[in-house]
Structure formats: C-alpha cells, structure tokens
Amino acid sequence: MSFxxxxxxxxxxxxxxxxxxxxxxxxxxxxxxxxxIEAGPSQPSLHHEAGAALETPxxxxxxxxxPGQLKSICVVNFMCHAHFALEFGPHVTLxxxxxxxxxxxxxxxLQVCLGLKARETRRGDNLQSFIKTxxxxxxxxxxxxxxxxxxxxxxxxxxxxxxxxxxxxxASNPFKLVDERNKTVSVSRSSIDAVLEYFNINAANPLTIVxxxxxxxxxxxxxxxxxxxxxxxxxxxLLFDIQKELSDAAAELxxxxxxxxxxxxxxxxxxxxxxxxxGKRELCEGLEKQRDIQAALENHMxxxxxxxxxxxxxxxxxxxxxxxxxxxxxxxxLEAEVQAKLETIKQDIHTKMEAAEQAQETISRHRAQIxxxxxxARLAGRERLAxxxxxxxxxxxxxxxxxxxQVRPLEFALAALAAGQGDVGRTGxxxxxxx
Numbered sequence: 001m002s003f004x005x006x007x008x009x010x011x012x013x014x015x016x017x018x019x020x021x022x023x024x025x026x027x028x029x030x031x032x033x034x035x036x037i038e039a040g041p042s043q044p045s046l047h048h049e050a051g052a053a054l055e056t057p058x059x060x061x062x063x064x065x066x067p068g069q070l071k072s073i074c075v076v077n078f079m080c081h082a083h084f085a086l087e088f089g090p091h092v093t094l095x096x097x098x099x100x101x102x103x104x105x106x107x108x109x110l111q112v113c114l115g116l117k118a119r120e121t122r123r124g125d126n127l128q129s130f131i132k133t134x135x136x137x138x139x140x141x142x143x144x145x146x147x148x149x150x151x152x153x154x155x156x157x158x159x160x161x162x163x164x165x166x167x168x169x170x171a172s173n174p175f176k177l178v179d180e181r182n183k184t185v186s187v188s189r190s191s192i193d194a195v196l197e198y199f200n201i202n203a204a205n206p207l208t209i210v211x212x213x214x215x216x217x218x219x220x221x222x223x224x225x226x227x228x229x230x231x232x233x234x235x236x237x238l239l240f241d242i243q244k245e246l247s248d249a250a251a252e253l254x255x256x257x258x259x260x261x262x263x264x265x266x267x268x269x270x271x272x273x274x275x276x277x278x279g280k281r282e283l284c285e286g287l288e289k290q291r292d293i294q295a296a297l298e299n300h301m302x303x304x305x306x307x308x309x310x311x312x313x314x315x316x317x318x319x320x321x322x323x324x325x326x327x328x329x330x331x332x333x334l335e336a337e338v339q340a341k342l343e344t345i346k347q348d349i350h351t352k353m354e355a356a357e358q359a360q361e362t363i364s365r366h367r368a369q370i371x372x373x374x375x376x377a378r379l380a381g382r383e384r385l386a387x388x389x390x391x392x393x394x395x396x397x398x399x400x401x402x403x404x405x406q407v408r409p410l411e412f413a414l415a416a417l418a419a420g421q422g423d424v425g426r427t428g429x430x431x432x433x434x435x
Contacts (some may be wrong), residue, residue, distance in 0.1 A: 010063070010197050017105050024080050024351040025283045035132075053126055061090070061091060062090040062091065063090060064145060064147060065088070065090045065145035065147075066145060066148060066150070066152070067091075067144075067145055067146055067147060067148045067149075067150040067151045067152065067199065068144055068145065068146075068152075068198075068199030068200070068201065069088075069090070069144065069145045070088040070142070070143075070145075071087070071088060071143040071144060071145050071160055072085065072086060072087045072088060072112075072141075072142075072143045073085070073086050073088075073106060073109060073110055073113075073141065073142050073143070074086075074139075074141040075105070075106065075109040075138070075139070075141075075164070076138060076139040076140075077131060077135040077137065077138040077139070078105060078108075078109050078130055078132060078138040078139070078140055078167075079102065079105035079108065079109070079130055079132065080100070080101075080105055080131070080132070081102050081105055081106075081109075082132065082385055084102065084106070089431045096133070104123070104211070104212070107211075108121050108130065109125050109130075109140040109142075110140075110142060110203065110209075111204075111209060112127065112130060112140055112165060112167070112204045113140040113141070113142040113163055113164070114142065114163070114176075114196060114201060114203040114337050115189075115192060115193070115196065115203065116203050116204055120204055120220065122211055122213065127167050127173050128168075128169055130167055131167050131168075131169065136168065136169055137166055137167060137168045137169070138166070138167040139164065139165070139166050139167070140164070140165050140167075141162055141163070141164045142162070142163045143160050143161070143162045143163075144160065144161045144162075144163070144199065145159070145160060145193075146158065146161045146180075147159040147160075148252055152195055152198045152199065154177060156185060157179040157180060157185065158180025158181065159180050160179075160180045161177070161178075161179070161180075161195060161296065162177075162178040162179075162182075163175065163176075163178075163192060163195070164175060164176040164177075164178060174187060175188075175189055175192050177189060177191050177192060177195065189192060205235065205236055205238075206232045206235050207232070207235075207236030207237070208236075214232070215271075217229075218232070354386060
C-alpha cells in the first residue's frame, strides 16, 4: 500500500487503493477548496469527505474497497487525538484541517499500526512519545477490506481485517489481529507481517508516505537533495531491494557454479569409477563363462565315471546273484537258532518272574511280621519303662522307710508291737539296743 503526502496549503487528501495492482496517494489540497468543521476545545479542527475528489460520471464507482485497501482508522489517546475515527472511501478520501489539527497524526498512527518504529516515522524517538499527554496508553486500529478474489484467508477473517496496536508507557507495545466479528485471531507479530506481506503493504517505503519534510526536500534543487531524491526513488521503486536480491542471487549463482564444478569433478571421478567397474564387470562375465565351461566339463566327467561304474555294478550284481541264496540259507539257520535261544530266555524270564513274585509275597509277609514285632517291642518298651518307674518309686519308698527307721527305730518298734506286728517290733528293738 502506498501513500503520498505533499504539503499544499495545509489540506490533506487520502486515496487508499490496494497495493497488489494499484497505488495509494495522500495529496494535500488548497484549504479554500474544502470546507472545515470546527471541533470543541479539546479536539483540533479536522474534517474528511469520502469519495469527494472523484467526479467522473462516465466511470462506475465502487461502494466497497478492494482487498488490502484501507477501510477505516481509529486512534485513541494518540498524539493530539483523544478519540478520532475515519472511514475511508473506496476511491479517494479528503481530509482537511488547520495546522496542528492532527492530519499528520493520523498518518503517524497508520504507520505505527502497520509496524513502523518511532524513528522511521521521523516524528519521535520512541513510541511512548506518541501517547497523548496525561494518558497511560494509546490505541490505533486500522481496518482493511478483505472481500473479493484476492482476500486473505476469508474463511478466518471474513470481509475485513483489523490490525490493532496498543502503546503503553512500558516497553511492551502489543499487536492484535481481529476478524470481521471483532474476534481476536492472533497476537503474534509474525501473523501481522504475513497479512502485510500478502497485501504488499510497506509503510516504510518513502513513496508510500511522504512527510512534509520529505516533500520540502524533494522540491529543493541542491546536489545533496538530488542524492536524496535518487535514494528515495531507489527505495520507493524497490530497486535497492532488487539490487540486493540480484547480489544475493549472484552469490547464490557463484555458489551454485562451485557446486556444479564440484559435481563435475564428482562426475569425472564417478566416470572413472564406472570404467573401472565396467572392466571388473567384463572380467566377472569372463569368469562366469569359465565357470559354465567348468560346470559342463564336470558334468561330462561325471557321466564318464557313471559309464565306467556301470560295468562294475553289473559284475557286483552277478556276484550277488550267486552268493545270495547261500547267504539267505545261512541267515535262516541263524534266525532259527536265535529264535530257539529267545524261547529259552523267555522261559527263564517267566520262571524268574514267578520266583520274584513269591519272594515279593514272602517279603511282604515278613514286613508285616516285622511291623507287628516292632509294635510289640514298642509296647514292651512302654511297659518296661512303666515297670522301671514303679521300681524306682518302690526304691524311693524303701529309702524313705529306711531313713525313717534310722531316725526313729524305737518309735517304729513300739508302734509295730502296738499294732500286733511282734516280729517287726522285736527286730526294731534289737536294732535299737545294739551299740
């Protein structure tokens, strides 16, 4: 998209046209030819008329803009504007106002919203300087037409695309990409650049927007100014970019030539390798022929050996026919002897099996007897242990009695006599009386 601003008696004309096939011009007209509308004390006098500059009855005028063409701009707290909105006509839009009314501020807002830095607008050192005095942030919205065959992703954005940029006192100045329904589609700078690149919009192009200072320099005739004009021409017509691209292309071409030379060298090396491999292939083909000849010779020799062995086989067959009956008779006799021995072995096995069964029965019976004897021995052991315990008890009782007898023999003797046990009593007395 291109804009041209020429200082002519402080009246401004904006003509937005899509940059894919057309140019857009901002031309200032004499102020006497355009009426003004006086604003209030807080807003400078600024007036615009859409479509007022073109009066060509023979040409059919559009009611809507082409894809990429400006539809509207809205600035809030931007430079001298508290809130200003401008609807562009589909052909030419005229904006007029006194000095300081904010005509150029609209252009700066358009440049800032389209991605330019403050220094690139030549109206400030930083974007914060564009914020209206006393405000913390500013906002600029630029809406582009997006209707027709050249529309950019109409399924996503619809018939118009709005680019919004907020300027804050902080370092962050975020962008926003909004569709026709005022829904945010993206907030990345790359998405904004993709839209501008698609419509070929470059607000930094010196022929896109010509400021008053640039117009003044353009009208001067000094040698330095001629150099500036030449630079403006080269930048505006993208010839500098074309030169750079040609230079890059020449560098790429040189690199490509180097690559081609390298490829040619590789080709020559490959050709030599192919020739070498061709010789090896021919040698292999000769080896294959030699192998075929060798295989044929081996086959021939094998048949010769087969013919030579045929007579030997016939001789062996005759010998076999002569010796076979005798050998068969011997084999039959041997078979009969083996059969007889087998019968004898079977009988021995049967006899031994019967003896083994009887022995097994005897073993089973003895095992039962052993188990009975073991049980009896276990019971006898228990009885012996019980008898042993009784004997031990009796021995303990006798020991106790003997001890008692040693302690009190006279008492036991008298008690025995009193109980009618005279023998025991007398024996006790004699024992007591003995020294």
